Amino acid sequence: MADITDQKERSFPKIEFTDSEAGALTFPSSKSRSYNYYKPAKLRATMYEDVTVDVQPDPERHLSQGWIYGFGDGPGGYPKEWTTAKSADWHKFLDPNEEWEQSIYRNNSKVVHQVELCLKNAKRAGVYDHWSPSWLKFLERNVGAWMHAENGLALHVFSSIQRSGPTNMINTAVAVNAAHKMRFAQDLALFNLDLSEADVPFEGQAHREVWQEAPEWQPTREVVEQLTATGDWCELLFATNIIFEQLVGSLFRTELVMQVAARNGDYITPTIVGTGEYDYDRDLGYTRALFRMLTQDEEHGEANKELFGTWLTKWVPRCLEATHALQPIWSQAAEKPVTFATSQENANSKFVSVLEDLGLDAPKELDQ
């Protein structure tokens, strides 16, 4: 039995009732209960705005002493000169997805649970056993190669951009984009691992050689590497989310994998790739909002349109070369419900629609 006579005297802070609740007294500013240093987009500030706006300061707003550290070869902070695009007020951009901490984890956790449940069910039902060798080969090579692209964009495109944008709203939206890409790339890799461990003819390492050497994938890899080598953050975002993702990413994911998988007895891959599509839909949302703001900028809109035209001229041919090289993979699955021509027509048409929304002309290269 415990000895209760040898109790040490415990030391602990004393609670004191201070009546420090809101409304306990009336005095100047006692009712000032909203952030007053920025103007919300609507009458009432959203949670997203309250936790995001002005956290990254700006000498053009309240930062009176300027940036106190500089780079060896230029100013510090977030110089507007890090892109050739111009805005009369970069702070006008607000992420239509309103991403902040809770939305990031809630959305991505939902996706994680969905993917895990799907993969668990697949294993339990032994669905991989019924897939044809040609379909397994398709996944092994093509979905295997594509996950590299997603991972490269996550680490060397979106993660990188989020250091460079002039406002917190831009950089946070892009950081979330990076998280989406990372999670999606990893989900594809772990799906690949599941297939490697299933008792089916699937070579789990084949993706490396395909991505690195297969002729149909080299132009895609080349564009991804060219993207990672781009210094202008706005060009990088435009070239990736407006051009590459439309012409190559959506072409592969939406117009091919999502269309042909079910006909090949595979309801697992579309579930996983569908999460990537859902991510891209959200990410395209913020990207459109940003570039719409730039093309409609009263002061710089026309110059921006001209600039984006040069980016289209530079990146569209590269992406089209990649898509043409991918054409043979449309024939690799046993069931071929769509043709390359149909898929590309759909992808191009959606791309033109995005450009129209931004007020940009479709580049002539699309007609070739």
Added chain:
Amino acid sequence: MSRQSLTKAHAKISELTWEPTFATPATRFGTDYTFEKAPKKDPLKQIMRSYFPMEEEKDNRVYGAMDGAIRGNMFRQVQQRWLEWQKLFLSIIPFPEISAARAMPMAIDAVPNPEIHNGLAVQMIDEVRHSTIQMNLKKLYMNNYIDPAGFDMTEKAFANNYAGTIGRQFGEGFITGDAITAANIYLTVVAETAFTNTLFVAMPDEAAANGDYLLPTVFHSVQSDESRHISNGYSILLMALADERNRPLLERDMRYAWWNNHCVVDAAIGTFIEYGTKDRRKDRESYAEMWRRWIYDDYYRSYLLPLEKYGLTIPHDLVEEAWNRIVNKDYVHRVAQFFATGWPVNYWRIDTMTDTDFEWFEEKYPGWYSKFGGWWENYNRLAYPGNNKPIAFEDVGYNYPHRCWTCMVPCLIREDTVCEKVDGQWKTYCSETCHWTDAVAFRSEYEGRETPNMGRLTGFREWETLHHDKDLADIVEDLGYVRDDGKTLIGQPHLHLDDPKKMWTLDDVRGIQFMSPNVLLNQMSDDEREKHIAEYRLNDMSKIA
């Protein structure tokens, strides 16, 4: 996920990287470090599939506690003395957090190790979490605490205030200059590994003792992400140590990063813990005792010292001098005194000190009363308007201090003040090390070696310069530190909200000219300046009282 599955999954994920052959990623942020000979070090394994649900669960606990605090009327028992300092702290900290997110691609660019890239990208998302969860905590305080003034202008105040600028180093230092200096040594190896202990563990403990259990809820949740960040930093540090050519740079950066973190973090957190608390139990740890435990023992002795065998030159002298400044040179007390001196240009209120406080300080820091007691008694005496000016403009034997050009905390240990002409301007520094940081470390050449990627000290570094020779009332108005009646100041040198006569207004501070010590210093002749600095070094409160 089992450990075996995690290892297998992590190995699979590492297959996602490749060696580019068409084009290499742009080097947007350079480094003078080299990793050609570095063995690749594997950081803590983390995959997104386990990461997102884990963080969601952590979030749910935090937000559940927040709901509970509101339902349980936590603000009935919160000490105003404590929560007022949170107006300063929580205005600063979301920026360092988001800066840490922005710093990650700098490290990714600089370190050729795909294993680490994954961990750094996960850290990027963590930091977005930390910044927004802290902004949300502040919003909760603004909505539920008796006095929202100061919380309501938080990011503007952070950006135009002298104390906000001091704190801003703990953020800009992460994202500017040499990628490894900034994103690895300053951010991860020193700030996260050493000083988050006092920031995110010691300080929230004090919050709980003052009736606020939400700060610990949020910050302990934040701190639980830090072990992964520390692992990222450690991996990169070991890679850097593998190349002899990095050794001088590591020595330089450890000295700069350690000293700057000490100057900035100990100034702020030391003040919050020692002067923001009402818990005066004699057996509660002082900041010095906390520092000894968290920084000296846990970081210096357990983390840094073992790195000596890998060839890291550890700034033993600066660790000891930081301790010496805290224990023997009254660093924290002098900073608190300075913050209280500057109350008219604060966006938080600072409580007066009582006999209970005096007894506690004397117990923990013997001799405190003889050095600081008289000044705080004057602070109490001059707390209300009508018959006197703010204490900064009354003769209480305290000369408004020069600012350190490097760390931007004023030169408060006056006998240590360094005055030198650097880049054509007379500048003051709080210490030899801060002078070295500006004059030697942050340069394009270091010990005969070109260091083009090293950062530069820029900006209007002396806050007072911006407001030189202006009327104090105009300065306060320009800064926006006025309540919604258009005249009452947000900052007050007491906590009495119940009596309008005790609240200072613009009229009470009008007619007082505010002068920049640095502008005046540069207007002096050589003889005048020499005499002035000699007197300044002697203007020690301990000798005046």
